[in-house]
Amino acid sequence: MMEAHPLYMNKGEKDAEFLRDWKESLLAEPYRSYLYSYPHKTAYGELGSGIELSKLWSAEPAETFFLYMHIPFCGARCGFCNLFTLPDKRHSVHEQYVNALERQARQWTPYVGHKAFARFAIGGGTPTLLEPALLERLFHIASGIMGLDSQKASISVEASPETVTEERLRILKAHHVDRVSMGIQSFVETEAAAIYRPQHPLEVERALELLKLQRFPILNLDLIYGLPGQTIESWMYSLGRALSYEPEEIFLYPLYTREHTIVKPKDIKESSETDNRMAHYIAAREELLSRGYTQYSMRRFAKADASSVKSLLPYGCQEEGMVGLGCGARSYTRSVHYASRYGVSRSATASIIADYVAAERYDTADYGIILSIPEQQRRFILKAILHREGLELAAYEERFGSRVLDDFPELLLLTETGLAELDAMLLRLTDEGIAYSDAIGDWFISPEVRKQMEGYVLA
Known part of the structure; x- marks a missing residue:
């Protein structure tokens, strides 16, 4: 498993070799996992x-x-x-x-x-x-x-x-x-x-x-x-x-x-x-x-014209404020994600649904994850860069009061290997980076969340 914070300080040929090896390692498994939300539900x-x-x-x-x-x-x-x-x-x-x-x-x-x-x-x-x-x-x-x-x-x-x-x-x-x-x-x-x-x-x-x-x-x-x-x-x-x-x-x-x-x-x-x-x-x-x-x-x-005919209310792309009703639905607030327990096998899903149907009260969140500021930052970054619109640097700074590349300098690995582009306003994946989104998303999972995911036993 690649380190989330690689240290490479020397310039020149050694750096070029490091970047080449890093990219080859990242792209060797382009379909590691589908990270459609962060943190992943197996971290709950x-x-x-x-x-x-x-x-x-x-x-x-x-x-x-x-x-x-x-x-x-x-x-x-x-x-x-x-x-x-x-x-x-x-x-x-x-x-x-x-x-x-x-x-x-x-x-x-x-x-x-x-x-x-x-x-x-x-x-x-x-x-x-x-x-x-x-x-x-x-x-x-x-x-x-x-x-x-x-x-x-x-x-x-x-x-x-x-x-x-x-x-x-x-x-x-x-x-x-x-x-x-x-x-x-x-x-x-x-x-x-x-x-x-x-x-x-x-x-x-x-x-x-x-x-x-x-x-x-x-x-x-x-x-x-x-x-x-x-x-x-x-x-x-x-x-x-x-x-x-x-x-x-x-x-x-x-x-x-x-x-x-x-x-x-x-x-x-x-x-x-x-x-x-x-x-x-x-x-x-x-x-x-x-x-x-x-x-x-x-x-x-x-x-290009695929949009609703309605005059819609604004909603942030970060999907905070998601109210999930029903067994299996996830709810997202800024600092807490929660849901019912997760299962895939027939016996597990049937049991979880039966508990949900039999319940009289649903007014506490008892299963999920509390997001630290660093995890909120990772979520904000991933929800942005895995889409064509990219990450607005000013939006990150306004939200967290710091600069994204100071907090996560390893993101420069994406730009230095041609997987992303960076200018004064935006960090955005290139066409090649978009093609390898699943590998990039998996790479950016924090060690803490990955440990929780690896310890999860799926029923």
């Missing part, structure tokens, strides 16, 4: 006797909040998935869960209802797995209990092809949803089968036709590259099929194999003599840029 632990939410949220400085609801149910668990979700289609189970979510919302409103929600997202799992009446209830909980103004908030909902129906889409439309995100992963049936995803291309096409008829302002489609048996030709075929529906956004994910996922690293190696994920990424990136898409991160590509 018991918060002593718990923190009262009234105290936690009264001091939160964010001007507006982000409301998130987690629906931890899917029709089936895909072979690559390590999210907090349970394959369960039973309406009675879903109804008990939504009842608990409403109970939690009523208890949390006094703590978080004093500021407007700029964004609202329903994720999972598969929220559209819920029967229409329960799906409708989620919006009533958000607006009727939490105080969401659906005319001013950006609203996003995740879906899967088999759950897309005219009735469900009418509900989303009626509640002013402006972004629908659907995971497709592949248009090739054998590739979907290789990741244990029960999906047929005709089902995907049917869902896409219905979505386009509703004319949501933003349609996002997710695809995965590096699937077992996937070739560059089949990958580009799937991308082409997705582009034929002219989505406003496309997210491209490399296949990851993790602890407790069904697909294992050997499944990728046995399907191909070499790992072609970077070649797949480069080919797709070139195609998307040629089609007029702008790249905003390693994963996100969007049309």
Whole structure:
């Protein structure tokens, strides 16, 4: 493991050799982990006797909040998935869960209802797995209990092809949803089968036709590259099929194999003599840029005019002030991140969900992580540099009262190896740096957080 604070003082040939070795070591494992938040959830632990939410949220400085609801149910668990979700289609189970979510919302409103929600997202799992009446209830909980103004908030909902129906889409439309995100992963049936995803291309096409008829302002489609048996030709075929529906956004994910996922690293190696994920990424990136898409991160590509039609309330890109309702949802204040316990196996997720449904009170944070100032600084940096916009040096100094390169001089390794660019105002990854975002994110994890992650036992 590379040191987070390498010491190299001599100039000239020795430095050049050090930088070359450092970069080669960093890029040797481009797909170490997907760090979509910091600190990672496996760094969470018991918060002593718990923190009262009234105290936690009264001091939160964010001007507006982000409301998130987690629906931890899917029709089936895909072979690559390590999210907090349970394959369960039973309406009675879903109804008990939504009842608990409403109970939690009523208890949390006094703590978080004093500021407007700029964004609202329903994720999972598969929220559209819920029967229409329960799906409708989620919006009533958000607006009727939490105080969401659906005319001013950006609203996003995740879906899967088999759950897309005219009735469900009418509900989303009626509640002013402006972004629908659907995971497709592949248009090739054998590739979907290789990741244990029960999906047929005709089902995907049917869902896409219905979505386009509703004319949501933003349609996002997710695809995965590096699937077992996937070739560059089949990958580009799937991308082409997705582009034929002219989505406003496309997210491209490399296949990851993790602890407790069904697909294992050997499944990728046995399907191909070499790992072609970077070649797949480069080919797709070139195609998307040629089609007029702008790249905003390693994963996100969007049309330049892909924005909500609403006059939105401002919300900081750092995702502080995130109010996470439901089992598996995470909540972020500036200094504390908290959630329910995390599991992937069926027995673990079922047990955690059962405890959540049976609970009467949800007014303390008892599992999560308290962020020191250095960890808040690392989060601020990562949330900025892993996106095309980059890190505004003045914003960091205004927030923390110090200069980022004084606090983290190792960031200069990125600029000295061509992975980032630095000027008087901005630190931003280059195209090469964006391509290796996952390696850079993993490298920047603090030794303290990494130790907690390594000590975590996943159930």
